[in-house]
Structure formats: C-alpha cells, structure tokens
Amino acid sequence: MLPYSLTRFIELFSKIPGIGPRQAHRIAFWLLRHDKNFLYSYGFAIRDLADKIHVCRQCFFVFETTSGGSETLCTICRNPSRDQTRIAVVEKETDLISIEKTKQYAGLYHVLGGLFSPIEGNNHDLKVQELANRIRENPQTQEIILAFSHTAEGDLTAMELERILKPFPAHITRLGLGLPRGADVEFADEDTLGNALQSRR
Amino acid sequence: MLPYSLTRFIELFSKIPGIGPRQAHRIAFWLLRHDKNFLYSYGFAIRDLADKIHVCRQCFFVFETTSGGSETLCTICRNPSRDQTRIAVVEKETDLISIEKTKQYAGLYHVLGGLFSPIEGNNHDLKVQELANRIRENPQTQEIILAFSHTAEGDLTAMELERILKPFPAHITRLGLGLPRGADVEFADEDTLGNALQSRR
16 A cells, blocks of 8 residues: 555565564654755765775775766875784774774784684685785785684684684784773672673782 | 765665664665665666645545546545545544555544644644634535544643634543553552543453
C-alpha cells in the first residue's frame, strides 16, 4: 500500500547497520515533512561521499580529492611532519579519529577494517596482508601499536597480528590498561584495578 | 581533520531524529565501504522521495504521482469503494499503516501530524483546522474515530478534538481499551485489566 519510492527508500535504509525497518519508516516520514531542497541536500551529501571521498591506498583511512586531483594517499600519510617510524593499527576509522583527538600521537595509521573473529573465514576482508606488505616495504618502521579495545576479539586480533608481524624487526606494543579517568577505585573490576596497579607510574 | 564532504554528511544525518553524531559517523564509514553505485542508489532514493512523493491535500498521507500526473489526493482518498462516512484520525503515517494492516477498516483517514502537548504553543503544526474544515465540507461523515494511543498526550488530543468537533453531527469514538493479545492476566496493570473487564464480550 505504500508508494514505490517510499518502499524503495525504506528497503535501502533498513540495510544500514543499526537502522531497522521501523526507524527507516520514521526517517522517511520525517524527511517528507521538510521541503524538497532539504531532501535534495541529503541526496547531494551522499553523492559527494561517492564522488569525492576516497580510501587511502596505504592506510585505508578516507580523504577528499580536490577537483582534478589524483592523490592516492590521505592527508596523514602525505604529511611529512608525521613520525614515519610508527604505525598505529586500528579496528575502524572512528578509532583513528578518537586517537587523533588526543593530540598525543604523531605517527601513521593502518585501518584494519574490523577485528579477527573466532568464527573461521570471517577475517578475509581485514587489511592484514596489506599491513605486512607495508611494513616490509617500509623498513624504517620501528613501532607497530596495536590500538585495539581490550576485548576478546581485540586480544585475538592482537595475538594474530603479533604472530604475523613477528618476522619484522619493528617493536609491537598495545594500548595501556588501567583505570579510566573519573572511575571510582571502589567499583573498578579486579582486572582493571590489577592492571592499574601494574602500570602505576 | 575529516574531509569536508564527510563532515557535511555527518552534520546532516545527525539531524535525523534517533541518529546522533556517533551513528552518523558509523553510517558514513559503512557507506564508504561499498562501491559508488551502491552509494548513488541511496542518493537516488532520497531524490525520488523529494520528486515523486506528495502529501494528500485531504488526509495528509503520502502518495506517488505517476509521470505527468497531477493528482492531489492519495490512493485511499481516491478509492470510491472506501467507506466515505468514516474518518480515522491518526497521530502519524505509521499509525495509518498499522491500521491498514489489520484489514478491519475500510474508511478514510486524517493524519494529524502529532499529538497535542500540554506545553502551550506546541500544537500549531497539527492539521486540526483542516480536519474541522473537511468535516464541515463533507456532511456525509457519520463517524470520526480518534485512533490515538491511550497515553496522556493521546487522551489530551482526544479531549481537545472532541471539544472542537462537537458542533458536527458525526459520532466520535476512540479505540477500545483491553488486554493486548498474548498478555498474561496476572501481570496486566490494574487499569488495563479494569478496562478489559468493562469491555468484555
């Protein structure tokens, strides 16, 4: 009973992780309460993502090409003042953004595109081989920071990468474990508190 | 540090109710993991919403115009086999869809576009005047079903509409109260159980 264009919209937006058919309905009707130009601006925003945003061939983060530009590297990889001897391997783009916001890291990145999963055959999309090749081709790499969450999948991924990257001379590190800022000692779990004790400074 | 097109996308999508900046980031990067044509299809879907979907001038539900068409009424209002003597007033489009799915109602609708709020001045976008005009112009209207949720705002809206529609001869009804299908009598709240007792059949 719904018009085709609306059904098609709902079908597409229901595919987005975190948006179900119910929310896709709500989004469609919310958009339709606005004028045409407002809706067009959403269409243009998506078209610009498709046309202007590219994935860095070295670190797999995103960057925007200037008109007529033929860059293949992102602004971080292109920046000569970044520390070229360090690579922080992150699960996803938003983790890179969070690390950049700390302003405490001036090295390069590598977006893995996910974490290893205990389910066999689920890991083929991860940029692991690309990471190994990159380190092989860049012998100046001194440190590889495995900047994953300290979860089961993060630990598994770190373990696998340590195994794969063992042949290279670069030092492999992980993010420190400890008390998060603002947390109450009384209510910290034993693991976290134990780690905070061991990493005291 | 994010490319402009990406920032713009995130800014726009963060405005959608239920989507915050964090989810807008995730949606952007999820889209960017797909090929250009996949992204274009989302852009086209939004453009088609803007170009092809119109709002019925009588009931404020949506409909699609055929190419070159100049309809101003939705398929429900245009359908002569629907019962023209009944109007179900609903809060929003998705409520209309739910009622249609029951296949128990063959009358017309009126999408109010929200509910009355106890906060003064928040009700100016509701299609209340349009409803009153419509009933005035359609003296064949015999029943107006106020198909709102039985919540504080739904009750307030029903009360206000009953007051406004009093001058018309049409009978005003609301949706029945009772036990929802599958609910356990033991755990039903007193109100619901009391209502179920009163509406027993």
